[in-house]
Amino acid sequence: MDEFELIDRIFHRPEDRPPWVEVGIGDDGAVLQPPLGKQTVVVMDTLVNGTHFLNSQPADSVGHRALAVNLSDVVAMGASPRWATLSLTLPELDRDWVNAFATGFFQLADEHHVSLIGGDTTAGPLTVSVTVGGEVEPGRVLRRGGARPGDLIFLTGRIGGAATALSSTQAYSNPVLQKALLYPQPPVALGQVLGSFAHSAIDLSDGLLADLGHVLKASGNRGAQIEADQVPLFEASVALLGASRALELALGGGDDYELCFTAPEDRCREIDAIGSQLEREIFCIGRVTEKGGCRVNGGQVNLKELSPGYQHTWQV
Amino acid sequence: MDEFELIDRIFHRPEDRPPWVEVGIGDDGAVLQPPLGKQTVVVMDTLVNGTHFLNSQPADSVGHRALAVNLSDVVAMGASPRWATLSLTLPELDRDWVNAFATGFFQLADEHHVSLIGGDTTAGPLTVSVTVGGEVEPGRVLRRGGARPGDLIFLTGRIGGAATALSSTQAYSNPVLQKALLYPQPPVALGQVLGSFAHSAIDLSDGLLADLGHVLKASGNRGAQIEADQVPLFEASVALLGASRALELALGGGDDYELCFTAPEDRCREIDAIGSQLEREIFCIGRVTEKGGCRVNGGQVNLKELSPGYQHTWQV
Numbered sequence: 001m002d003e004f005e006l007i008d009r010i011f012h013r014p015e016d017r018p019p020w021v022e023v024g025i026g027d028d029g030a031v032l033q034p035p036l037g038k039q040t041v042v043v044m045d046t047l048v049n050g051t052h053f054l055n056s057q058p059a060d061s062v063g064h065r066a067l068a069v070n071l072s073d074v075v076a077m078g079a080s081p082r083w084a085t086l087s088l089t090l091p092e093l094d095r096d097w098v099n100a101f102a103t104g105f106f107q108l109a110d111e112h113h114v115s116l117i118g119g120d121t122t123a124g125p126l127t128v129s130v131t132v133g134g135e136v137e138p139g140r141v142l143r144r145g146g147a148r149p150g151d152l153i154f155l156t157g158r159i160g161g162a163a164t165a166l167s168s169t170q171a172y173s174n175p176v177l178q179k180a181l182l183y184p185q186p187p188v189a190l191g192q193v194l195g196s197f198a199h200s201a202i203d204l205s206d207g208l209l210a211d212l213g214h215v216l217k218a219s220g221n222r223g224a225q226i227e228a229d230q231v232p233l234f235e236a237s238v239a240l241l242g243a244s245r246a247l248e249l250a251l252g253g254g255d256d257y258e259l260c261f262t263a264p265e266d267r268c269r270e271i272d273a274i275g276s277q278l279e280r281e282i283f284c285i286g287r288v289t290e291k292g293g294c295r296v297n298g299g300q301v302n303l304k305e306l307s308p309g310y311q312h313t314w315q316v
Numbered sequence: 317m318d319e320f321e322l323i324d325r326i327f328h329r330p331e332d333r334p335p336w337v338e339v340g341i342g343d344d345g346a347v348l349q350p351p352l353g354k355q356t357v358v359v360m361d362t363l364v365n366g367t368h369f370l371n372s373q374p375a376d377s378v379g380h381r382a383l384a385v386n387l388s389d390v391v392a393m394g395a396s397p398r399w400a401t402l403s404l405t406l407p408e409l410d411r412d413w414v415n416a417f418a419t420g421f422f423q424l425a426d427e428h429h430v431s432l433i434g435g436d437t438t439a440g441p442l443t444v445s446v447t448v449g450g451e452v453e454p455g456r457v458l459r460r461g462g463a464r465p466g467d468l469i470f471l472t473g474r475i476g477g478a479a480t481a482l483s484s485t486q487a488y489s490n491p492v493l494q495k496a497l498l499y500p501q502p503p504v505a506l507g508q509v510l511g512s513f514a515h516s517a518i519d520l521s522d523g524l525l526a527d528l529g530h531v532l533k534a535s536g537n538r539g540a541q542i543e544a545d546q547v548p549l550f551e552a553s554v555a556l557l558g559a560s561r562a563l564e565l566a567l568g569g570g571d572d573y574e575l576c577f578t579a580p581e582d583r584c585r586e587i588d589a590i591g592s593q594l595e596r597e598i599f600c601i602g603r604v605t606e607k608g609g610c611r612v613n614g615g616q617v618n619l620k621e622l623s624p625g626y627q628h629t630w631q632v
Contacts, residue, residue, distance in 0.1 A: 022355060023457065028392040028519055029359040029450075031457050034350040039338060042433060043345040044401040044447060048440030076344040085360040087445045117358060120445075124364030129403045129436075129445035131360060134345075141339065141347050203344055218343075 479569020
């Protein structure tokens with residue numbers, strides 16, 4: 001058995017194989033029984049050392065985030081994740097690092113009943129590619145292009161925490177902000193119900209204004225009115241940076257992996273109830289307009305200083 | 317539109333979307349209608365610059381191989397490929413390189429009716445991850461562990477050509493050998509029928525003896541008798557290196573992306589007929605035995621000199 005096989009064993013947990021996985025890790029491919037009457041959602045995202053994370057970041061956070069950034073994409077389609085494949089490219093065979101990586105990956109996977117069904121381990125510069133498959137009922141699929149004028153705009157959690165953590169050593173040492181950066185928690189449980197009331201959704205990876213911009217453009221060049229004082233900030237961000245800068249990082253910072261969705265006003269009570277049921281704060285921050293770009297009402301926002309977000313927009 | 321969006325456009329071909337792809341590239345995820353009554357096969361393989369290919373290699377070959385190494389895995393499961401996701405990590409935005417890469421990728425994808433449904437473009441060291449999904453009839457899935465004593469051992473094409481091309485500049489300049497290395501042609505059409513007569517299959521990426529060894533081990537520690545003079549070599553390999561060295565590279569060289577499968581002797585005539593029908597040479601090279609390891613009868617093979625093959629054995 002070579003060193004790579006030892007590494008591979010870390011990811012091989014045959015005892016966890018659900019009944020719909022006919023063949024899991026260990027053959028040329030995995031074989032799955034697709035659920036009857038459902039459609040399949042497939043997403044793929046890659047994290048590169050030096051671009052999406054740093055060597056100094058704990059390995060379990062890299063494992064957590066590699067899965068989390070894909071889960072948020074699945075949920076943004078109105079779907080529920082079921083399986084993942086993982087391709088791990090490693091510069092050296094550091095078993096401690098891989099063990100910690102796997103701990104972070106599996107903790108999040110187990111929490112949401114996502115099965116690792118296969119992948120690949122190769123030698124090279126540290127890179128993690130993950131593909132996640134999910135399921136959705138036909139007719140419940142959410143698109144970026146479904147927003148309608150008059151829709152309210154919602155967020156599934158507070159934003160700007162990750163960007164604040166990256167802004168200074170002091171901010172990084174704050175446990176709430178650090179957790180937002182290193183262990184984002186996409187609203188996976190929402191995936192099952194989102195398609196029953198939302199018109200459109202997107203996950204927040206590049207910053208609210210950039211991502212909402214994709215929704216508005218895809219929905220026929222709609223506009224939006226955002227109420228600055230409704231944007232849910234982290235208390236620690238405001239305390240450290242002041243309300244104005246905290247708002248800027250919330251609007252343009254990225255790496256939130258929360259969802260932004262739009263829904264008609266008459267579903268507000270239902271959305272509140274679902275948030276309570278899932279123990280997830282859902283915030284209404286504004287409204288979709290016929291046209292006119294995206295405007296932020298109130299607050300002193302210097303848009304020119306916003307970071308541009310990661311440039312990886314060809315997403316699935 | 318930023319540079320990454322321009323790159324992404326190269327991969328966006330909405331006019332090619334088949335009816336079972338409800339949502340393709342351009343949203344948070346792809347949405348597929350799974351075929352009724354079929355199981356899903358998922359495979360994932362990564363190619364890293366410097367490990368699996370070289371900078372000097374033509375970009376269209378990198379695109380071709382990134383897909384080909386996954387197609388051979390799908391076929392080895394007795395399945396037919398249907399869709400792919402592609403994650404491309406690029407050190408710089410070289411549009412000519414990406415255009416050539418896409419040409420190689422799509423030429424092979426189109427030949428086998430495989431749809432690119434999504435992916436990711438990121439900045440970093442040149443790495444290509446591809447996930448391929450396929451379909452298989454329940455009961456037709458082929459495993460590594462299905463070989464039985466008495467089964468004949470077959471290859472779907474000549475082997476050792478890629479390894480010969482890598483052995484010298486003279487060999488690399490031979491067009492047949494270069495093609496075997498840069499543009500391997502996995503036997504995709506066989507995927508539809510293989511499960512009706514074969515007992516086991518594996519794709520040849522690490523070298524015949526290493527890969528056949530996985531089959532024998534997974535099948536209950538079986539043995540094999542290989543007839544050296546039946547192993548199908550490339551004429552150009554024999555001419556350049558002599559029969560003995562050509563055989564060594566065929567047994568241990570790797571990168572063939574042909575299939576090795578085992579089947580009962582009474583299916584021989586059927587297998588011949590299918591080979592003729594698909595215009596694919598299929599060679600019988602030996603037989604599975606009760607036990608006793610893998611023996612090569614005849615030929616002077618110095619196993620110690622065989623290259624170890626790539627070390628990426630945790631495959632799906």
